[in-house]
Amino acid sequence: MKQMMVVQKSSAETLAAEIEGRLRKLGVSIVHNPAQCDAIIAVGGDGTILNAAHMVLPHGKPVLGVNAGRLGFLAGLEEHELDLLPRLAAGDFALDYRMLLHVQVEQHGRVVRDSVCVNDAVLARRFPRIAEINVTCNDGQTLSYLGDGVIFATPTGSTAYNFSAGGPVVQPGIESILLTPICNHKAPARTIMFAADSHFSVVIPDEELALGIDAQEPIPLQRGSRVLVRRHSSQAAFIRLKPASFLEIFSEKMGVGL
Numbered sequence: 001m002k003q004m005m006v007v008q009k010s011s012a013e014t015l016a017a018e019i020e021g022r023l024r025k026l027g028v029s030i031v032h033n034p035a036q037c038d039a040i041i042a043v044g045g046d047g048t049i050l051n052a053a054h055m056v057l058p059h060g061k062p063v064l065g066v067n068a069g070r071l072g073f074l075a076g077l078e079e080h081e082l083d084l085l086p087r088l089a090a091g092d093f094a095l096d097y098r099m100l101l102h103v104q105v106e107q108h109g110r111v112v113r114d115s116v117c118v119n120d121a122v123l124a125r126r127f128p129r130i131a132e133i134n135v136t137c138n139d140g141q142t143l144s145y146l147g148d149g150v151i152f153a154t155p156t157g158s159t160a161y162n163f164s165a166g167g168p169v170v171q172p173g174i175e176s177i178l179l180t181p182i183c184n185h186k187a188p189a190r191t192i193m194f195a196a197d198s199h200f201s202v203v204i205p206d207e208e209l210a211l212g213i214d215a216q217e218p219i220p221l222q223r224g225s226r227v228l229v230r231r232h233s234s235q236a237a238f239i240r241l242k243p244a245s246f247l248e249i250f251s252e253k254m255g256v257g258l
Helices: 010-025 046-059 079-090 246-254
Strands: 003-008 039-044 063-067 094-107 110-117 120-125 131-136 142-147 149-153 176-182 192-195 199-203 209-213 226-240
Touching: 003 010, 003 046, 010 039, 010 079, 039 046, 046 063, 046 226, 063 079, 094 120, 094 209, 110 120, 110 209, 110 226, 120 131, 120 226, 131 149, 142 149, 142 176
Parallel strands: 003 039, 039 063, 063 226
Antiparallel strands: 094 110, 094 226, 120 149, 120 209, 131 142, 131 199, 149 176, 176 192, 199 226
């Protein structure tokens, strides 16, 4: 690793500067263009790490998250583990590949938004009224929900909004797409786990719904537009400098005994 890019949330500037200083001492150049870096280091919480992943996905570069937030499920290092950075510079690390979702919005038969999703795509109401959402699955079968919205989540995103909405935690290696209702008002509805090659379509019935990708600013959707969700052809790569398993990380972050 000869060239790296460092991004951080505003409150982590001091930690980011320390990381840059350590990397320079290891002979690593700091660049500011995602196309030029060998890897990107994101200093912050999961939101910062997700934003960094979106920056480098078009260039196929890996991400190392350094947790300076609350949970940091995607982080490969904690603040007190910077002594492992020489391994990064030497290329002595593993890559953890994660499946992605491909989310498109169509209007009048034309794609007007084309997005990659690491964690989740959320269709949710914009106003305090119940939303009716009909999700058409692979074979044309339709699932109807009446509530606050639905979440399409990757296994990586299973510990995010999906988890808060009562969905299951899925090990990242079990490639699948989770469909989780949010505060469903009909008979109790639970998450359905679909095969990774599944695809979904939602026709927007009115202008009360918005689409959010990886906790980014939601975009309002027009009546009659169509949201398409399926597996993306590429993967995200996260750098792992220590051998902690997914279950160990989950137990540590959530305080769940194993």
